[in-house]
Amino acid sequence: MNEPALITARGLRKSFGPTEALRGVDLDVRRGEVLAVMGPSGSGKSTLLHCLAGVLVPDSGTVEVAGRSVSGLGEAARSRLRLTEFGFVFQFGQLLPELTAADNVGLPLLLNGTPRARARTAAGAALARLGLQDAGEKHPTELSGGQAQRVAIARALITRPKVLFADEPTGSLDSLAAENVLTAMLDLVREDGTTVVLITHDPRTAAYADREVIVRDGRIGAVVA
Numbered sequence: 001m002n003e004p005a006l007i008t009a010r011g012l013r014k015s016f017g018p019t020e021a022l023r024g025v026d027l028d029v030r031r032g033e034v035l036a037v038m039g040p041s042g043s044g045k046s047t048l049l050h051c052l053a054g055v056l057v058p059d060s061g062t063v064e065v066a067g068r069s070v071s072g073l074g075e076a077a078r079s080r081l082r083l084t085e086f087g088f089v090f091q092f093g094q095l096l097p098e099l100t101a102a103d104n105v106g107l108p109l110l111l112n113g114t115p116r117a118r119a120r121t122a123a124g125a126a127l128a129r130l131g132l133q134d135a136g137e138k139h140p141t142e143l144s145g146g147q148a149q150r151v152a153i154a155r156a157l158i159t160r161p162k163v164l165f166a167d168e169p170t171g172s173l174d175s176l177a178a179e180n181v182l183t184a185m186l187d188l189v190r191e192d193g194t195t196v197v198l199i200t201h202d203p204r205t206a207a208y209a210d211r212e213v214i215v216r217d218g219r220i221g222a223v224v225a
């Protein structure tokens, strides 16, 4: 018998004013799967990711993660869920410039109530897993683009989230740096068994995923196994 999906979305619809960003999306994401979400600009990829991750509430339809409703929760409970169960990586501007790399990485643990010393030790270990053991005391402006994305990945994974939501995580990097950062990220998530929803425009990035879905006009247009 098939294992139930970790993420189950049914009938998702979301409009912004007159714009129908999602027009009835059904999607299952299996536990431990790396799913690439592709599709043209404006097709609804980020809106889908935000609905799956409890950042946005769909106008109708449901999202469940591990059998628990996400779409039915209030703002405070969704915020808590995002902090404890999910990790996020975006294309740009996600590190706090006034904090060192190590403090950026340890921040989710501090917000979870972890004591400062333990958060610092964990941040050092998380940076080391991404080959950044010497960068902990640097500030974001002192890091290359690829290093900054690795720091963001370390921060997203430090809570050992069930799901990593990544929106064009290597979209700001040149192709060599992008490939290095992507493979480093995927090595870690595969080691930890983390489920990944990865938005990308780049077919070479999508080729690293276990499966691809294509979003067109707010619907899932094609599934490539």
Ligand SMILES: Nc1ncnc2c1ncn2[C@@H]1O[C@H](COP(=O)(O)OP(=O)(O)OP(=O)(O)O)[C@@H](O)[C@H]1O
Pocket (backbone or CB within 6 Å): 016, 019, 020, 021, 039, 040, 041, 042, 043, 044, 045, 046, 047, 048
């Ligand atoms: N907060 C918002 N307010 C108004 N319109 C929005 C908002 N967010 C998204 N949209 C609109 O919804 C549609 C889908 O946007 P979305 O960002 O989900 O697409 P996308 O596929 O992720 O695009 P891109 O690849 O360019 O990031 C677009 O027409 C967009 O302009």
